[in-house]
Amino acid sequence: MMRNVPVLNPKQHKATAFVWLILIAVISLSSYAAVPLQAVLKTEFPEDPNANDGLSFRVLCYHDARDNLRESFQTWPERGALETSTLIEQFDWLKENGYHVVSLDDILTARKGGAKLPSKSVLLTFDDGYLSMYTRVFPLLKLFNYPAVIGLVGEWLEESKEGKVFYGDRWIARNNFVTWPQVREMVTSGLVEVASHSHSLHKSAISNPQGSLPSAAITRIYNPQTRHYENDVEYIARLRADLGRNSALIERETGKKPRTMIWPYGAYNMLGVQAAQAEGMPIIMTLEAGGNTPDQPITRIRRNMLVFHDKVSDLKRNLLQPASYDGNEQPLTRIVAVDLDSLYDPNPVLQEKKVGELIERIKRLQINTVYLRAVADLDHDGKVDAAYFPNRHLPVRADLFNRVAWQLLTRAAVPAETFYAYVWLPVDGFELPSEQFPNRQVIKDIYEDAAKNAPRIGGLLIGEGIDAKVNPDENLASFTRELIATFKVHQPYAFTALLIPAAALFNDIAGNNAFPSFASLLKQFDFVTVAIPQTIDKSSDTEHSLEVLMDKVTQTPGALNSTAFLLHTAHEKTLVPSEQLASQLQYLQQNGARNFGYYPDQSANDHPLFTDIRPAISLQTNPGQKP
Known part of the structure; x- marks a missing residue:
């Protein structure tokens, strides 16, 4: 069937016909004679300023x-x-x-x-x-x-x-x-x-x-x-x-x-x-x-x-198309954060089963970002004492980060080019098996080992646990620049994100000089991820906190483009109802948030419930948009 061809002026028609006559003679394109070269109008997109x-x-x-x-x-x-x-x-x-x-x-x-x-x-x-x-x-x-x-x-x-x-x-x-x-x-x-x-x-x-x-x-x-x-x-x-x-x-x-x-x-x-x-x-x-x-x-x-x-x-x-890392607006991000502790099992068969269940869940959720917490606190004392990747200083519980990140890219990501598996690492709180003090070089070694022992890492999330109370200070901001430089030797295309508790953001705006300004953090990192705690007794309390938080973030021009909001799925040991979490995610989107998600995902227990959370987080559904 002949395709519809826009009307050409005589000059265009003559030039196009000439091209086709020569092409037919040079490379025997007789098979395309029934498909005329379609004339294309000049682009209406803004020109590249450079x-x-x-x-x-x-x-x-x-x-x-x-x-x-x-x-x-x-x-x-x-x-x-x-x-x-x-x-x-x-x-x-x-x-x-x-x-x-x-x-x-x-x-x-x-x-x-x-x-x-x-x-x-x-x-x-x-x-x-x-x-x-x-x-x-x-x-x-x-x-x-x-x-x-x-x-x-x-x-x-x-x-x-x-x-x-x-x-x-x-x-x-x-x-x-x-x-x-x-x-x-x-x-x-x-x-x-x-x-x-x-x-x-x-x-x-x-x-x-x-x-x-x-x-x-x-x-x-x-x-x-x-x-x-x-x-x-x-x-x-x-x-x-x-x-x-x-x-x-x-x-x-x-x-x-x-x-x-x-x-x-x-x-x-x-x-x-x-x-x-x-x-x-x-x-x-x-x-x-x-x-x-x-x-x-x-x-x-x-x-x-x-x-x-x-x-x-x-x-x-x-x-x-603008370059990915030149400060232009980032794409929409939907995040599920996973503790690799929840996937570990001493039985490799059972562990692989858990990994498979997570991969299938992420694929069905149709999101584009997963934070993988790649360290472990085996004795629950608040200190990191094992890792899920080969490294020089910590015991390796299992080479699990590499496996999960690659499975996400090859099985859950559609398309893989726009899917990002982050490695989530703390800056402090390491407990080493020897008497060696975890100084800066040791921590840099751990970051380097995480980067080089897992191919195609989409991003690096730097921060303590989601319940951390410590605010980042200027020394931490300086050290994170060193960590990023070390990491990017092996993962030069990775995004960077800093995890901060929501309270730190309020302290910043209140004028706490010990805390780097929110605006400066947005310049240093591709994303700043704000960890948001939950309340159980009154869901309206959390929604009020979200309202105040969104108001604070929007005080910095353009901040919503590179601020991610990470909601906790539990309050202490009590799980937040799935419908409540979904409602909170929808509230964030309704009020202008571009990047949001939750932590931790418990695929084994289906929490949050897939049927409740998917409409609120999937990039395919766009819930709660304002008319």
């Missing part, structure tokens, strides 16, 4: 281009694949709407003080080295005169007697990928630069005794036979060996050593960045969204990924 500064640029990340995309998914589903005609539409839209596709050399020249970039500069990248890069994309690059970067996985380009390569979790035909003669032809054209996408890191690796399989590039591999976790020296050596091998392979086949590292799945840490730099690749590309302004280092180039359902309207949004 688009014309001569230094800023955007990067688009593509993967595969296919004919009959939907049908191909029956045998080879690939989220990053686009219909070839869609790619043509996007390339044509870029040209018609004033975007200038630039090369990596253009960007580096501008960064070094040379010729400025043109307005609305865009760099094109194509990951994985699919055969379509040569058969479909390369002809388009020549037609539009667009330069591009291609990221190659060395392991997938190797020849084997069986003619197959291991891709993800299965074997596929080697001829799904480009050949080295084809790569050399593209490089010789001057349009294509080759980057490393690793040699053998584009796959999973075992990260814990339960068998979780995150990206090999960020995983401290666990050996089930020896029960040994990869240490720093072994991890870095593995990365450097892999990156060095791929660089040597690319140099041997193309005559040019790659200067750019594109991390598989966009998963990286600063140790990986240092390994890439040591192997001669100072340019690092990620999958963090947003533009690259002059202050964005080349060791962390942001890219927006296009996927199978993205049309021109999605391309426009990608080209205007």
Whole structure:
């Protein structure tokens, strides 16, 4: 069926027809003759304020281009694949709407003080080295005169007697990928630069005794036979060996050593960045969204990924999307906080059953954030004396945080890109098994171990228990900056949040000079999470407290964007009725709260009741909105 095409003026019609005639001749696109290129009006969205500064640029990340995309998914589903005609539409839209596709050399020249970039500069990248890069994309690059970067996985380009390569979790035909003669032809054209996408890191690796399989590039591999976790020296050596091998392979086949590292799945840490730099690749590309302004280092180039359902309207949004961490308004957050104590069981089978029940509950709640309290107080003396992750100073009760966080991302998160599993750690109150005093370095070690022993942590929540009475002071604020810096070496993309009791917020506004201002905390952290106690006798007392609290928060302009409200589900040892908790969450939303949730969730006891709490917290229902 022919799609409706808006009326074009003669100039537009002539240009579009010309493009299509050449495309048909160059790459035999007769199959698309019945699907005319749809004309797209210029975007109505606000322009990027940095688009014309001569230094800023955007990067688009593509993967595969296919004919009959939907049908191909029956045998080879690939989220990053686009219909070839869609790619043509996007390339044509870029040209018609004033975007200038630039090369990596253009960007580096501008960064070094040379010729400025043109307005609305865009760099094109194509990951994985699919055969379509040569058969479909390369002809388009020549037609539009667009330069591009291609990221190659060395392991997938190797020849084997069986003619197959291991891709993800299965074997596929080697001829799904480009050949080295084809790569050399593209490089010789001057349009294509080759980057490393690793040699053998584009796959999973075992990260814990339960068998979780995150990206090999960020995983401290666990050996089930020896029960040994990869240490720093072994991890870095593995990365450097892999990156060095791929660089040597690319140099041997193309005559040019790659200067750019594109991390598989966009998963990286600063140790990986240092390994890439040591192997001669100072340019690092990620999958963090947003533009690259002059202050964005080349060791962390942001890219927006296009996927199978993205049309021109999605391309426009990608080209205007603000960076995730530049102070712009954060997305809505719905939070469930979980004590890992409630999931622990000395019987691994029973423990895995509890984990599964939690994962299913979170999935059905349809929220996007889970705080996981990753330490334990075994003797209930108010001191932390065990952890749920491998570390240098505390006994490990079980490697549970890694398991739960990964299961949330792979089973409960839809989509995974907008789901955040936080590790929740205290700053004080550690009780070590030796006489070693828990000084700042020890605490930093614990934070570092939490960060490096669990891949893809969405955020770090810093704070004591939800019932803590101690207010953060200036010394604490200073120390938390050190903890965040240590943590982000291994989790550079993680959000940060500070947990404070509601009483501390009142003390701040009352003029307590020992407490950092609420406004300063909002600047230091992505979120400030306010822990709200409960009353049982009169639910109206809590609602009155919420009213006063909301009034206090709104006194700071913009505070609701990055303030989260965390309601306790119990008062001392008495559980708060589920309907009361749901009513409180609805009250928060009705009065402008963007980020809220509850603690603790007790999935084993269905508290709060799923039927009561889901309508109040799910991102799918939007309860209690004002008319």
